[in-house]
Amino acid sequence: MIIPPSHPRRESLLIREKIVEGYRRGIVALEGLIAHGRGECFDYLLGEKTHDFALKAIKASIALLLLSKYPVISVNGNTAALVPREIIELAEMIDAKIEVNLFYRTREREEAIAEWLKKHGAREVLGVGEDASATIPELFSERRRVSPRGILVADTVFVPLEDGDRTEALKRLGKKVIAVDLNPLSRTARAADITIVDNIVRAAKIMVKEAKIMKNKDRRELEEIIANYNNNEVLQQALKTILNRLEKLSSSKLTIDI
Numbered sequence: 001m002i003i004p005p006s007h008p009r010r011e012s013l014l015i016r017e018k019i020v021e022g023y024r025r026g027i028v029a030l031e032g033l034i035a036h037g038r039g040e041c042f043d044y045l046l047g048e049k050t051h052d053f054a055l056k057a058i059k060a061s062i063a064l065l066l067l068s069k070y071p072v073i074s075v076n077g078n079t080a081a082l083v084p085r086e087i088i089e090l091a092e093m094i095d096a097k098i099e100v101n102l103f104y105r106t107r108e109r110e111e112a113i114a115e116w117l118k119k120h121g122a123r124e125v126l127g128v129g130e131d132a133s134a135t136i137p138e139l140f141s142e143r144r145r146v147s148p149r150g151i152l153v154a155d156t157v158f159v160p161l162e163d164g165d166r167t168e169a170l171k172r173l174g175k176k177v178i179a180v181d182l183n184p185l186s187r188t189a190r191a192a193d194i195t196i197v198d199n200i201v202r203a204a205k206i207m208v209k210e211a212k213i214m215k216n217k218d219r220r221e222l223e224e225i226i227a228n229y230n231n232n233e234v235l236q237q238a239l240k241t242i243l244n245r246l247e248k249l250s251s252s253k254l255t256i257d258i
């Protein structure tokens with residue numbers, strides 16, 4: 001679909017096209033289109049920009065990933081369709097494994113995602129076919145199948161666009177969990193150690209940039225960033241931002257461009 005450069009919702013429509021294209025390529029699940037719509041709604045409420053609370057969470061995430069012994073980036077259909085390059089760049093920066101982990105798992109989608117990531121420069125993609133031979137206990141969705149060289153042995157798992165059950169299951173296994181979720185009320189957002197309330201499209205770019213800068217910081221500096229981080233406060237700030245924005249808008253004359 002051709003979206004004219006002058007279209008006021010161009011950015012949002014281009015992102016939507018990536019998701020639709022991902023669906024056509026067999027990367028995104030049909031349900032992924034619905035999940036994207038929910039994300040769009042929260043992004044709208046947040047003013048479609050990266051707020052300070054998200055930046056704080058991004059910095060804490062990079063600090064944690066750099067300090068981790070075995071970080072793994074868990075990739076689903078939506079993430080692969082939206083930010084394949086950024087995921088690979090980030091993995092290189094922080095020396096992390098990339099693993100495909102799907103809620104609506106099919107062999108075809110696992111392979112399509114791995115192939116898509118490799119096309120964008122990934123050298124190794126875990127969690128495909130027989131490689132997903134281990135299971136996370138107490139988890140009933142197809143997300144329970146993980147790679148014994150990846151999520152199973154990870155100390156920190158970065159799970160953009162996750163479902164709440166698995167975040168809780170990973171926490172019970174003693175792992176640190178970093179999530180990206182535009183919905184500050186979701187179970188994932190509440191259960192993760194660090195929640196980046198931002199669109200993965202914006203957040204992933206900033207994560208790569210921050211990783212490049214923070215890679216040179218010493219351990220003590222990184223530990224201090226984590227020690228000063230409070231995820232509950234970040235979620236409260238996200239909700240307050242939505243609240244204040246709506247409060248302001250509801251008491252002023254509404255124009256088309258909110």
Ligand code: PTJ
Nearest residue numbers: 031032035036038039076077102103104181182183199200
């Ligand atoms: O590829 P699969 O099979 O693993 O399936 C992936 C989806 C996303 C369909 C699956 O995990 C799912 O159903 O997720 P949920 O429970 O709908 O949660 C997705 C969360 O991501 C929601 O809270 C959305 O608000 C949020 N979200 C959607 N798009 C974005 C987003 N957060 C950040 N950036 C986005 N672009």
